[in-house]
Amino acid sequence: MKGTRKPQLVVLGAGPAGLAAALAASREGLTDIVLIDRDFELGGILQQCVHDGFGSVHFGEVLTGPQYAQRFIDEIGRSNVEVMLNTMVLELGGDRLVTAVNPTDGVVELRPEAVVLAMGCRERSRHQVLIPGYRPAGVITAGAAQRDINIEGVMPGRKLVILGSGDIGLIMARRFTLEGATVEGVYEIMDHPGGLTRNVVQCLNDFQIPLHLSHTVSFVHGRKRVEGVTVARVDERLRAMKDTERFVPCDTLCLSVGLIPENELSKHAGVELDPVTAGPVVDERMETSVDGIFACGNVVNVFDLVDYVTRSAEVAGRGAA
Ligand SMILES: Cc1cc2nc3c(=O)[nH]c(=O)nc-3n(C[C@H](O)[C@H](O)[C@H](O)COP(=O)(O)OP(=O)(O)OC[C@H]3O[C@@H](n4cnc5c(N)ncnc54)[C@H](O)[C@@H]3O)c2cc1C
Numbered sequence: 001m002k003g004t005r006k007p008q009l010v011v012l013g014a015g016p017a018g019l020a021a022a023l024a025a026s027r028e029g030l031t032d033i034v035l036i037d038r039d040f041e042l043g044g045i046l047q048q049c050v051h052d053g054f055g056s057v058h059f060g061e062v063l064t065g066p067q068y069a070q071r072f073i074d075e076i077g078r079s080n081v082e083v084m085l086n087t088m089v090l091e092l093g094g095d096r097l098v099t100a101v102n103p104t105d106g107v108v109e110l111r112p113e114a115v116v117l118a119m120g121c122r123e124r125s126r127h128q129v130l131i132p133g134y135r136p137a138g139v140i141t142a143g144a145a146q147r148d149i150n151i152e153g154v155m156p157g158r159k160l161v162i163l164g165s166g167d168i169g170l171i172m173a174r175r176f177t178l179e180g181a182t183v184e185g186v187y188e189i190m191d192h193p194g195g196l197t198r199n200v201v202q203c204l205n206d207f208q209i210p211l212h213l214s215h216t217v218s219f220v221h222g223r224k225r226v227e228g229v230t231v232a233r234v235d236e237r238l239r240a241m242k243d244t245e246r247f248v249p250c251d252t253l254c255l256s257v258g259l260i261p262e263n264e265l266s267k268h269a270g271v272e273l274d275p276v277t278a279g280p281v282v283d284e285r286m287e288t289s290v291d292g293i294f295a296c297g298n299v300v301n302v303f304d305l306v307d308y309v310t311r312s313a314e315v316a317g318r319g320a321a
Contacts, residue, residue: 002105007032007082009320010098010112012089012265015044016306017297017313018118019072022081024317025116033081034110036100038088042076043069044120045143046306048150051171053198057307068306084108089119094270094290114320117266117280117288117295118313121302123168124258126220131163133220133229142168142256149175157252161229162186163217167195167304169256174203176254183207184248187215187231189238194256196304216240220253229253259302269293277301285319286312294320 008030011018014037022035041047046054049065056062059071076083087102098110123141140148140156146168148154158181162169165188173183186204191214193200204211212231218240219230228249232240261279263271272281272289279300280288287294296316297309 002108004097004109004111005034007034007110007112009033009114009116010096010110011035011116011118011317012092012098013037013044013118013120013297013299014039014042014083014085015118015120015297016046016069016072016309017120017299017316018044018116019069019076020310020313021116021118021294021296021317021320023072023075023079024314025321026079026081028318028321030321031080034084034112035076035081036084036087036089036098038086040086042073042083042085048143048147049171050150051175054306057305058310065306072310089265092117092265092269092293096269096292114292114294116313116316116320117263117271117293117299118297118316119262119265119299121259121261121298123255124260126255129255129257131217131220134223136220136222136224136226138222138226138252139220140252140254142172142254145172145252145254146175149179155179155181157181157226157250157254159250160184160252160254161217161231161248161250162254162256164188164256164258165193165195165200165211165213166256166258167199169254170195170199170203172254172256173209174207177207177209183209184250185210185212185231187212187217189214189216189234217253218245221247226251226253259298261299261302263299266293266295266299271295284315286316287319292320 046065046069054068091099233244280295294316296313
């Protein structure tokens with residue numbers, strides 16, 4: 001390991017939040033900014049969102065995820081921001097010591113004057129929503145399925161049930177259908193859809209994919225690979241009603257059951273988290289409870305639109321500068 005570097009600012013995560021925060025700090029005159037991401041390219045989750053619907057507020061245009069990200073990536077290329085890709089941040093201390101690792105440099109330590117947290121969020125898994133049954137292959141989260149199809153070029157299944165009607169589940173119902181798979185239905189435990197109306201219309205209704213409200217998956221069948229799921233209507237306390245259960249054959253159960261801000265690093269640094277949002281408590285400059293540590297984007301709060309992620313990041317970048 002080389003000695004500890006001391007840049008002015010380190011931004012953790014290079015999705016739309018990290019990109020906008022680094023650029024805002026650079027525009028404020030900082031000259032030594034390091035932007036770190038574990039992925040092989042800049043842009044975060046936007047690179048796998050090939051559908052349109054991004055940028056209507058920030059740019060007044062409707063863009064795809066990669067198009068929206070590219071505008072910021074181009075600007076990063078023209079700026080003095082140093083980018084470290086394929087670099088996983090392992091630890092952040094309350095004294096702002098960042099420990100990261102990558103295949104070229106091994107373990108890297110940086111102790112900047114300020115840090116911006118921009119690690120985004122992660123998807124709830126099957127175990128967090130307690131779906132009983134066997135543990136076969138073929139249970140996948142919607143974001144992972146999206147990455148498989150749009151980035152890795154792999155189809156995770158051919159006959160699907162989707163649990164959860166948030167925007168990612170709706171978008172993936174359409175994506176799977178466009179790729180030739182059959183989506184048996186989207187099952188939603190609440191009595192209303194979780195996603196935007198435009199996505200219910202454009203992703204389900206336009207493709208005749210049924211949406212079953214007040215329903216859940218009560219059992220996963222199959223030893224090696226998913227063979228089907230039991231679905232059931234739920235009562236007013238959201239419990240599956242036995243007498244409404246029916247078997248739906250499928251080879252894949254795709255979960256879209258919520259997102260949680262990604263704050264393992266923040267917790268280790270002693271950052272105070274809000275029990276409602278599960279993200280850091282921040283002030284009007286997006287500074288957290290720890291001096292010199294700022295936060296923005298989905299790490300703070302899961303935003304519906306990326307445009308507001310960018311807005312929060314610009315405040316954090318200026319605050320950190
Ligand atoms: C399927 C889907 C559809 C969407 N559709 C729309 C839409 O139509 N319109 C719209 O406006 N918004 C949409 N969004 C929302 C939008 O994409 C997000 O709001 C936005 O990407 C969040 O930005 P972020 O930078 O906070 O997080 P992310 O984009 O998730 O970026 C976080 C980055 O941090 C990195 N990271 C995390 N932990 C570490 C670590 N320890 N070390 C190094 N790097 C790390 C990750 O690799 C990632 O690159 C959609 C999102 C999804 C998932």
